[in-house]
Amino acid sequence: MPRADRPSALPLSPTGPQPLVDISEDNSKVTASLPSGDRVEILLHGATVISWKGPNNAEKLFLSSKAALDGSKAVRGGIPVVFPVFGPPPKDHATSTLPQHGFARTSRWEYLGKTSSESTSTRSALDSSVKLDFGLSNDMLSEADRKKWPHDFGLTYSITLSTGELGVSLEIKNTGEKAWEFTTLLHTYFRIQDISKVSITGLEPTAYIDKVGGAAQKSAAGSPITFSGETDRVYTDSTNTILVKEGNSTTFEIVRDGMNDCVVWNPWSEKAASMSDFGPSDGWKNMVCVEAGAVKEFLKLEGGETWQGGFRARLPGAVDD
Ligand code: BG6
Numbered sequence: 001m002p003r004a005d006r007p008s009a010l011p012l013s014p015t016g017p018q019p020l021v022d023i024s025e026d027n028s029k030v031t032a033s034l035p036s037g038d039r040v041e042i043l044l045h046g047a048t049v050i051s052w053k054g055p056n057n058a059e060k061l062f063l064s065s066k067a068a069l070d071g072s073k074a075v076r077g078g079i080p081v082v083f084p085v086f087g088p089p090p091k092d093h094a095t096s097t098l099p100q101h102g103f104a105r106t107s108r109w110e111y112l113g114k115t116s117s118e119s120t121s122t123r124s125a126l127d128s129s130v131k132l133d134f135g136l137s138n139d140m141l142s143e144a145d146r147k148k149w150p151h152d153f154g155l156t157y158s159i160t161l162s163t164g165e166l167g168v169s170l171e172i173k174n175t176g177e178k179a180w181e182f183t184t185l186l187h188t189y190f191r192i193q194d195i196s197k198v199s200i201t202g203l204e205p206t207a208y209i210d211k212v213g214g215a216a217q218k219s220a221a222g223s224p225i226t227f228s229g230e231t232d233r234v235y236t237d238s239t240n241t242i243l244v245k246e247g248n249s250t251t252f253e254i255v256r257d258g259m260n261d262c263v264v265w266n267p268w269s270e271k272a273a274s275m276s277d278f279g280p281s282d283g284w285k286n287m288v289c290v291e292a293g294a295v296k297e298f299l300k301l302e303g304g305e306t307w308q309g310g311f312r313a314r315l316p317g318a319v320d321d
Helices: 143-148 268-274
Strands: 020-023 029-033 039-043 048-053 110-117 129-137 153-162 165-174 180-186 189-191 198-201 208-210 216-218 231-235 242-246 249-257 261-266 287-301 306-314
Touching: 020 110, 029 129, 039 129, 039 153, 048 165, 165 180, 165 287, 180 306, 198 287, 242 287, 249 287, 287 306
Parallel strands: none
Antiparallel strands: 020 029, 029 039, 039 048, 110 129, 129 153, 153 165, 165 306, 180 287, 189 287, 198 242, 208 216, 208 231, 231 261, 242 249, 249 306, 261 287
16 A cells, blocks of 8 residues: 555554543443543433533533433433434324434443544644444334334444544444435534524525424525524535634534534523423523434435434634644
8 A cells, every 4th residue: 555545553652641431330421531631421321422521621512400311311411313313203204103303312322442543742642532432223222112113223423532622423324124214413512601692604505494483494594593582493405614603702613524404403491491301490591502414304225325424513722723
């Protein structure tokens, strides 16, 4: 293989501090941290990322203070994985008896292992990263879910932590012989200081479905998204980088890969109050969901076929570019 095409080798004897991965004693949670201080926590329940901290130890995801973390229901906050159906399933579809957002977020996943890329003495500790892989397949589902959706599948969910950046990628494989259909989405609750000062750019050239206005199709607004009430929009067919800004500064930069739809959601006060697992009561001011996905229409996977999509969220300013 020509030298330039070879994958770069991991250092043989890394010298600096290295990424650490810890599995909780009760085998319910995997935590990874980098020498830079970046940290991520993932529950095996739903393979839900429940915490992501940047190098300054600040939490970047919203997690409801009333979220159930014991596997009894989907986690309210973090990054629940939506599969094989987004939202309430349509009638007369193979997913129609599944609960809203499917079963991936309520199933127990398996931790498949880590791959780390370690820093060397010639570069600072800031260049290390760690990738954690999780798996879910049809034989791991509850009997009830298997009955509702009796298809053969394998999901591999990879979470990559690097300094100032979290990458998540979902590979969906039809491991059977018969075709099936799915929609999917990564339901990310970003933590922000004050929703009234948030604006989102990147989706303004894109048409959307306004779920608050009775699922009306709306044309592109042409201006950044701002928030002054319940917001629940499905933007479709866009590949732009999305910026979440607070005032003039950019808090998150989101680059998607294969997930060309995006849901933007904030429940606001009334809807938040109606959710038994939402807390504190004014917590909706500190969250905005920007949910990369493929939800516009069902995608079909023939036997043996694989689909892959994900996103990277970067904290601008966390690393000198
Ligand atoms: C969003 C949907 O993705 O998820 C909203 O667009 C929904 O309509 C929200 O209310 C939360 O869903 P759930 O099932 O976690 O309460």
